[in-house]
Amino acid sequence: MNIQLEPREPSTHGVDELATTLLARFGLLPRKRDSAATMHQLLLELTEKKKEAIKHKQPELGILTVEEMGKHAGIARQTMYDYLSRWLSLHILKKSSFVQGGKVIIGYELNGTSLESAFRKAETVIKNHVEQSFKILDTMQKEIKREKLKRATSSE
Numbered sequence: 001m002n003i004q005l006e007p008r009e010p011s012t013h014g015v016d017e018l019a020t021t022l023l024a025r026f027g028l029l030p031r032k033r034d035s036a037a038t039m040h041q042l043l044l045e046l047t048e049k050k051k052e053a054i055k056h057k058q059p060e061l062g063i064l065t066v067e068e069m070g071k072h073a074g075i076a077r078q079t080m081y082d083y084l085s086r087w088l089s090l091h092i093l094k095k096s097s098f099v100q101g102g103k104v105i106i107g108y109e110l111n112g113t114s115l116e117s118a119f120r121k122a123e124t125v126i127k128n129h130v131e132q133s134f135k136i137l138d139t140m141q142k143e144i145k146r147e148k149l150k151r152a153t154s155s156e
Contacts, residue, residue, distance in 0.1 A: 003027055003090075003126060019043050026122055028086055039083065042073040043115075046093070050110045060098035063107035084108065091121035 004027040010017045019040035023029045030037045046064065053062030064072070070080035087093040087108075094111040097104050112118040 002086075003129065004031070005126075015044065016040055022119070026090065026092075026119070028083075028090075028092075030083070037073045037075045037079070037083065039073050042069055045072045046110050047115050050114070053109075054113060059096070059109075060100070060105075062109040063096045063098060063105070064109070065105065065107040069108065090125050092118045 006024040006027065006029075008021050008024040010021040020029070023039050023043060029039055046062075049064060050062040053059050066080050066084065067077050069084070070077045073080060073083070075083075084093070088095070091111050093108045095106065096109050097106045099105070110118040111121050
């Protein structure tokens with residue numbers, strides 16, 4: 001997992017700017033400077049779809065296929081798969097399927113009942129990652145002390 005958090009603040013209080021800032025802070029924006037992807041549009045669409053699904057009590061309404069996600073973000077399906085892995089690794093989205101017209105449709109939806117609950121899952125992933133890093137740090141410090149003691153006793 002490659003988490004790249006960005007310390008960014010919104011320049012305005014417009015929904016698009018706030019969505020873009022949120023995605024930047026969680027490392028979900030395109031990393032190439034010349035990318036045309038509008039991931040904030042995808043985030044807003046996923047939010048609206050989830051609200052609609054909850055309102056009508058039809059979970060399948062909250063699901064977007066990769067093709068649909070790519071259209072909202074303004075990118076090709078294959079490129080969307082590249083971005084999708086980051087959203088999934090942070091648990092903001094989850095894979096879902098439903099039957100439509102006798103066919104199984106596979107897509108993705110927000111992993112929670114709201115935008116906040118989906119990003120709380122990302123918070124948990126990031127906190128667990130940091131906690132594991134501190135466990136590694138603790139082990140490293142113990143090893144450094146052990147090696148120093150070992151060298152000190154072997155040189156005597």
